[in-house]
Amino acid sequence: MDGDTTWSIGELAARTGLTVKAIRFYSDRGIVPPADRSPAGYRRYDADAVARLDLVRTLRDLGIDLPTIRRVLDRDATLAEVAAAHAEALAAQIRVLRLRHAVALAVARRGSTPEEMDLMHRLARLTEDERRRLIDDFLDAAFGELDADLTGIRRTMTPELPDDPEPEQVEAWVELAELSGDPAFRAALRRIAEQHVADRAPTAPRPDTAPLPDTAPRPDAVAIVRDQVAPALAAGVDPASPGAEPYLAAVTARYAASLRRPDDATLRRRLLTLLETANDPRRQTYSRLLAVVNGWPPPDDLTPALTWFAEALRTRMPD
Secondary structure (H helix, E strand, O other), X not given: OOOOOOEEHHHHHHHHOOOHHHHHHHHHOOOOOOOEEOOOOOEXXXXXXXXXXXXXXXXXXXXXXXXXXXXXXXXXXXXXXXXXXXXXXHHHHHHHHHHHHHHHHHHHHHOOOHHHHHHXXXXXXXXXXXXXXXXXXXXHHHHOOOOHHHHHHHHHOOOOOOOOOOHHHHHHHHXXXXXXXXXXXXXXXXXXXXXXXXXXXXXXXXXXXXXXOOOOOOOOHHHXXXXXXXXXXXXXXXXXXXXXXXXXXXXXXXXXXXXXXXXXXXXXXXXXXXXXXXXXXHHHHHHXXXXXHHXXXXXXXXXXXXXXXXXXXXXXXXX
């Protein structure tokens, strides 16, 4: 293109595909100044104006404001700096849009009421820090100041909603947030934590057992039941039948050994109380929702094993 060639505003509009009105707007603001004026006083534009207009159109399409565009054209800011800052802003907008899209899909799937939709929007739009504070408050109520050994358990109960969640993750997060605010569930989880800590407190060894270090790992009662009762469930053993005896004895023996206490009525009442507390359906619901939010595999449903064993133990407890 000949550097001495100039065009009228109409000719420049034809070359760039912009309207005369748009070019005049940019020209009046000094973004695309004319190179010259005709004898009659009309503005004339050169090749630099074409290049500037191409850049202006590209940056405007990206959503960059005019003051920033002018800084780029005037060399007050490099294009790389502006592009990097704008890319970061766009990424944040995309995350917000994805979250809103997920909320809309979740609402459509649930057939939510206007009140539920408002709640979903408010909970889903919390910042990461706000979500963290909400869950920290819940976990503090359950585990706070109990025992340092619960740090790992607390970590495994912390939901982490991704930046671009799927609709089912948003829905699960909202349900989980609602559940975490339930005072009754908080109290139940606190009782479970207290029993867990009590089971791990140092105890004197039974006279008929060798002493174990206090740091020796002690299997969780729920895990013991899950592992020992699985074959009974698979075989369809009635918890009240004599066939349940070997499974019950295996659980109570392991539990007694872990506490270094005798397998007597006191220990069995303690175990029954623990399992009945742990068998709160809200606990299983929390685990299921947590897995969805964090993208984990679905957790095992412990309800059948805990229910079976609690019934087996209860029918054999003295009045």
